[in-house]
Amino acid sequence: MVARIVKDSYPGHTLSRPADWRQPFIFCCPHSGRDYPRKLLGLSPLPLETLRRSEDAYVDQLIPQMAQDLVPVLGASFPRLFVDVNRSPRELDPLLFSGPLDDASESRSNRVVAGFGVIPKLAADGRQIYPSRLPSSEAKSRLKHCYRPYHKALGGLIEEARRRFPSVLVVDWHSMPSSAGSSGRLPDIVLGDLHGASCTEEQASLWEDAFRAEDFTVTRNAPYAGGYVAAHYGRPADRVGVLQIEINRSLYMDERRVARGRDFAAFAARIENVIDRVLMLNAPAAVAAE
Known part of the structure; x- marks a missing residue:
């Protein structure tokens, strides 16, 4: 499925739950949403194709049915440039809004300063998403209808998993550009564990x-060590880990056109092999915990 233009002003999220949750994992796709509200397209002069380059496009389609039959899969339906759930709700840019904000106490974070707060100011190519300031009520509405329900669902899954299993790992699926400016081509996979703080070495x-x-x-933590989800939920001492997985987009899609590549199915089969290997290796521990 490609992007949809929807009438809903504030798209929500999807949650696929297995009939029998037998593995201590939660899969999340926070940045692959592609339901674009008509109001967003009316506010921004940028074409849809430009806006879509901010997506972790089609990452959700890489999660095989086999995994969905064993672990819950949570995904944002709204695009990340509408609301970024991998940011703190306080990472609001006062310069983007007219009127007072409820809480913008993290307005000077590096991400906000760069233009990529919880409600981004810039598209992936660095262009301004909006030609003028948004009303502060818009920040409140996006957090209320998009951001908080997503995190309520994730928090609920984590608490349920802690009751079911000795420990749980939130696997946060993302994608990254094929290159990082002067650094050249990035590896196929970057695993982010906040340098060992968000999950155990065994899990990573x-x-x-x-x-x-x-x-x-595969490399770890460079250039992506993890975002808000890893920092907020990753508590290995409390039996909750978070591992961020970044996949090089050039392996499965046309980055310029934001389209699935010709080898998408073959690449998805490789990801399925990875997930299958993890679940098989983890199966004895999961069964023993029941």
Whole structure:
């Protein structure tokens, strides 16, 4: 499915739950939403194709049915440049809004200063999304109808998993550009664990080994160590880990056209092999915990 232009001013999220949740994982796709509200397109002079380059496009379609039968999968339907759920709700840019904001106490974070707060000011190519300031009521509405329901769903899944399993890992699926400016081409996969703070070494290594077994090049934490989800929910001492997975977009899509590549199905099969390997290796521990 490509992007949709929807009448709903504030699209929500999707949650796929298995009939029998047997593995201690929660899969999330926070940045692959492609339901674009008509009001957003009316506010921005940028064409839809330009706006879509901010997406982690089609990452949700890489999650195989096999995984959805075993673990819950949560995904944002709204695009990340409408609301970015991998940011703090306080990362609001006062210069983007007219009128007072309820709480913009993190308005000087590096992400806000760069133009990519919880409600981004810039598109992926650095252009202004909006030609003028938005009313502050718009920030409140987007947080109320998009941001908070997503995090309520995620928080609920985490608490349920803690009751079911000895520990849980939130796997936050993302994609990244194929290159990072002067740094050149990025690896196939970047795993972010906030330099060991958001999950255990055992959890991170399980996924790293599975990607390497499928002949992916893998690095950790550079240039993406993890965002708000990893920092807010990753508490290994409390049996909750978060691992951010960044996939190089050039492996499965046409970055310029924001279209699935000709080899999308073959690449999705490789991701399925990775997930299958992780779930199989983890199966004895999951069964023992029941």
